[in-house]
Amino acid sequence: MYHVLLYYCYTPLAHPEQFRDEHHRLCLSLDLRGRIIVAGEGLNGTVSGTVENCAAYMAAVKADPRFEALEFKIEEAPAHTFQKLHVRVKPEIVHVDLPHIKPYERTGTHLSPAEFKAMKDRDDVVIVDVRSDYEYNLGRFKNAVTLDIENFREFPERVERLQEFRDKKILTYCTGGIKCEKASAFLLEQGFENVYQLHGGIIKYGLEAGGEDFDGKCYVFDGRVAVDVNSVNPTIISECHHCHTPSDRMVNCANPHCNAHLPLCEACAGQLQGACSEACAEHPDKRPYDGTGTYPKISNHYNPAQGLASYKAS
Incomplete structure (x- = not known):
């Protein structure tokens, strides 16, 4: 049995390149595969591995005081859901070209899945999907407002479409929560006052609230491509x-x-x-x-340590 871990944490990292090397070595020692992004603003990743190795990885990450607030979303899988391991340094852990936004300083009010479920159908609430079109076309919450974006970096220029909802409570959601951190912080910066976000995203909502009223499937960025989240009233919308x-x-x-x-x-x-x-x-x-x-890239003779060697040589 394998686990798939989805996680992020916005926290200042003074030396992201050094952290990247250390983190890559940790993943190598545990035979993890996946995609991990390191930036001066924090850590973002999705990895797969055996149950035992994932448990060891989570313990190691949580032992770092900088990631004390990090939460892992854990799903089961029959095997690795990734072919390779990539640990990269980038300017942001989710690309939206808003480097001045620091979610660890100010962001929307976090709602647990139970709190989100209790609020989402109220008349004074609007649900906003901050994901890309191919994601929400596959699955989304009932009555959610979508913003017609191909990539999350288009979000800031689409905020104008939310002006009509300034007098409502805005509940944002995404796959695992990371995009909402910056989206909700940006909405606050633009003068929206009542901004909330689904903590842990669709995945956590499925795990803890049965995924009720999420229509369709949830797009995920690993070999599974799409996963079921609604065990209460599932339907197909695509x-x-x-x-x-x-x-x-x-x-x-x-x-x-x-x-x-x-x-x-x-x-x-x-x-x-x-x-x-x-x-x-x-x-x-x-x-x-x-x-x-x-069509995953061929991984014959794949050496996960090669990525570390290539990075250090560049």
Whole structure:
């Protein structure tokens, strides 16, 4: 049995490059795989590993006083959900080009899943999805306001669309909570007064509140692609890109020059051999379709220590 850990923590890191090296070595020692971002503003990661190694990793991270407030969202998986390990230093732990926003100083009021569930249907509340379009098209809360963004860095320029809700309580949500930290802080900076966020995001809401009233599936950034979160009143809201029948089966177009990430039902995927259109199906560079619609990078002879060596040599 394996665990998948989703986590983040906004906290000042004085020497992110040094921390990155140390953290990479820790992950190597525990055979963890995944994507971890280190920045001067904190730590963000999703990793997979055995139950025992994940427990050791969580204990090591929490032993650092800087990450005392960090919370892990833990899900089960039959094997690694990542092919490789990447630990990188970047300007922000979630890219939105708002480096002056410091969520560890000021952010929206955190709501537990139970508190979010109790508030979300009130007349004086509006729920705002701060994720990208391909995420909320697959799954979102009932009556949520979406902002038509392809990437989170577009969020600041979309805030104008929320002006009509200034007299309401704004409840933001995202996958694991990290985007809401900056989104809610930015809303406060823009003069919105009653700003809240779902602590732990959709994943924690599914684990602790049964995912009630979250329609569809939750897009995740690992090999699983999409996960169920609603065990109370589940439904499908996405439709096949080709035939428009209800489908929450996410694939990457088999044409690598397109590589669109979209729902494609099993029948259409078989007919088009994993492509999103007839044109992509006929492309000479189309990848072979194995029935999954995912194309992880080949990891034969993968050496996770190579990333550390490459980083130190650059």
